[in-house]
Amino acid sequence: MADVNERRFANLKIPIGPSHPALEEPARFLFEVEGEKVIDVDYEIGYNHRSIERLCQERPLSKVVYLVERICGICSHTHPLNHVERVEDIADIEVPARAKYIRTIYAELERIHSHMLWAGIAGHEIGYYTLFMYTWREREKVMDLFEMLSGSRIMHGCNTIGGVKWNVAEKQAKSALSVLTYLDTAADKITKAVLKDSNIAERGKGVGSLSREDAVRLGAVGPNARASGVPEDTRVMCKYAAYGDFDLEPQTAKDGDVVAQALVRLAELKQSIWLTKELFTNLPEGPIQVEYDEIPPGRSVGRTEAPRGELIHYTETNGTRFFERIKIRAPTLANIPSYVPKFLGCQIADIPIIAASIDPCFSCTDRMTVIKDGKRKIVSARELKAGRI
Amino acid sequence: MNRSFEDAVPTIEVSHKGLNSYYHIALDDLDTALAFLNEEGARLSTITGKDARDHLEVLYHFAIWGEIHTIIVDLPYDKPDIPTITNRFVAALLYERELIGLLGINVTGIPDARPLELPPKYTDTTPPLRRV
Numbered sequence: 277m278a279d280v281n282e283r284r285f286a287n288l289k290i291p292i293g294p295s296h297p298a299l300e301e302p303a304r305f306l307f308e309v310e311g312e313k314v315i316d317v318d319y320e321i322g323y324n325h326r327s328i329e330r331l332c333q334e335r336p337l338s339k340v341v342y343l344v345e346r347i348c349g350i351c352s353h354t355h356p357l358n359h360v361e362r363v364e365d366i367a368d369i370e371v372p373a374r375a376k377y378i379r380t381i382y383a384e385l386e387r388i389h390s391h392m393l394w395a396g397i398a399g400h401e402i403g404y405y406t407l408f409m410y411t412w413r414e415r416e417k418v419m420d421l422f423e424m425l426s427g428s429r430i431m432h433g434c435n436t437i438g439g440v441k442w443n444v445a446e447k448q449a450k451s452a453l454s455v456l457t458y459l460d461t462a463a464d465k466i467t468k469a470v471l472k473d474s475n476i477a478e479r480g481k482g483v484g485s486l487s488r489e490d491a492v493r494l495g496a497v498g499p500n501a502r503a504s505g506v507p508e509d510t511r512v513m514c515k516y517a518a519y520g521d522f523d524l525e526p527q528t529a530k531d532g533d534v535v536a537q538a539l540v541r542l543a544e545l546k547q548s549i550w551l552t553k554e555l556f557t558n559l560p561e562g563p564i565q566v567e568y569d570e571i572p573p574g575r576s577v578g579r580t581e582a583p584r585g586e587l588i589h590y591t592e593t594n595g596t597r598f599f600e601r602i603k604i605r606a607p608t609l610a611n612i613p614s615y616v617p618k619f620l621g622c623q624i625a626d627i628p629i630i631a632a633s634i635d636p637c638f639s640c641t642d643r644m645t646v647i648k649d650g651k652r653k654i655v656s657a658r659e660l661k662a663g664r665i
Numbered sequence: 666m667n668r669s670f671e672d673a674v675p676t677i678e679v680s681h682k683g684l685n686s687y688y689h690i691a692l693d694d695l696d697t698a699l700a701f702l703n704e705e706g707a708r709l710s711t712i713t714g715k716d717a718r719d720h721l722e723v724l725y726h727f728a729i730w731g732e733i734h735t736i737i738v739d740l741p742y743d744k745p746d747i748p749t750i751t752n753r754f755v756a757a758l759l760y761e762r763e764l765i766g767l768l769g770i771n772v773t774g775i776p777d778a779r780p781l782e783l784p785p786k787y788t789d790t791t792p793p794l795r796r797v
């Protein structure tokens with residue numbers, strides 16, 4: 277009888293996703309399990325593919341900044357920031373210092389609310405709903421700040437080629453500083469609630485570990501790599517926007533497990549709050565935009581540090597109204613291969629927290645299915661080429 | 666980089682701007698270039714595929730701290746074959762699968778040749794990022 281059961285259950289495969297309560301994002305994982313232990317995993321992405329790279333080649337140059345802003349709701353500043361920096365690099369446009377500071381303020385506020393969102397989701401995945409509600413309540417303060425500065429919680433429409441569209445009034449800076457002082461205390465409380473809690477230590481210590489060697493070998497980026505001790509932070513390495521004016525240290529941990537991921541993100545939360553305060557306090561006077569004539573043919577590749585890690589854009593212009601090629605690699609795509617060593621040997625119950633630990637975002641990563649008037653339609657290559665979606 | 670790329674690998678065209686360097690090389694020299702970058706501790710950031718109207722281009726973007734070194738290789742339309750680089754850079758797998766699906770480039774020797782983003786039943790013969 278035992279032999280029959282062994283044969284029946286030896287290669288049990290559990291599909292999770294693309295739509296599953298244990299996975300907030302549309303990816304499909306196929307776990308091969310032995311009892312409760314995961315022994316193999318395969319993944320499939322593409323459920324959110326919108327072909328934005330192709331559309332970037334079909335839209336007039338000036339409209340593409342709006343399109344890249346819509347790649348991701350959470351990173352709706354980092355994508356256009358990287359995009360306009362590439363175009364400015366090609367056209368040798370020198371952006372005013374005040375605009376660089378304002379761009380950095382939005383980028384850091386984005387990191388603060390994203391890391392708070394992650395802490396909440398991590399709490400939700402392990403059933404710690406107090407943490408979920410507490411962090412998401414505090415995150416609303418950041419969203420209100422965004423609304424005060426730009427008029428919208430996401431899709432701020434801040435970046436434009438040559439600078440920024442929204443200035444920061446003195447009254448707004450003062451009010452933002454008082455919110456940031458409040459958030460600094462809140463970040464301390466969140467850190468204490470996470471690191472002093474014995475349940476989180478038990479659910480996260482040694483769970484979903486990634487060694488430094490594997491992180492480097494598999495090309496992991498951002499907090500996911502830093503949690504394994506890889507000290508790479510694009511803000512420090514590339515000094516884009518106003519980051520060159522501040523002395524930042526990459527925040528790292530050693531073990532690469534769920535607790536290490538939390539340690540890194542919470543340290544970055546504090547760091548970002550400090551940096552945003554500095555940016556508001558030292559905001560230079562002057563214009564926020566410069567005019568430019570035309571964009572010459574050229575190419576530029578560059579990186580920005582999105583909340584989830586290194587975001588890379590490759591942009592090529594050809595002297596016409598359209599881009600020759602725009603390639604976008606979001607951090608989640610670089611972090612997907614690191615799921616394999618994280619999942620191998622884990623318990624089924626730990627799958628949701630490990631999946632959430634790298635803070636995956638497939639809107640960024642997938643970029644053909646269109647839902648129109650409530651009907652699902654698969655887009656053909658011909659329609660895609662004609663830009664009819 | 667500690668050593669000069671141009672001294673170690675034959676190049677067709679080289680340009681530098683700020684933190685970016687671009688090295689246009691022949692397909693036959695790709696493995697030499699990859700071995701050099703591996704020794705220099707470069708990390709593969711991503712791979713871009715491009716339809717340049719009369720040929721295809723593959724651009725490998727490598728990061729060394731703040732710098733990005735891009736290796737450019739041309740492929741003819743009638744024979745878009747390029748060897749996999751997963752033997753030297755494991756992280757290349759997903760980016761090479763993107764090349765297969767979106768540009769119809771034939772990556773030889775790749776351990777997993779499933780297109781990355783497109784649906785499995787996507788049978789239209791023209792890949793989405795091709796211009797013709």
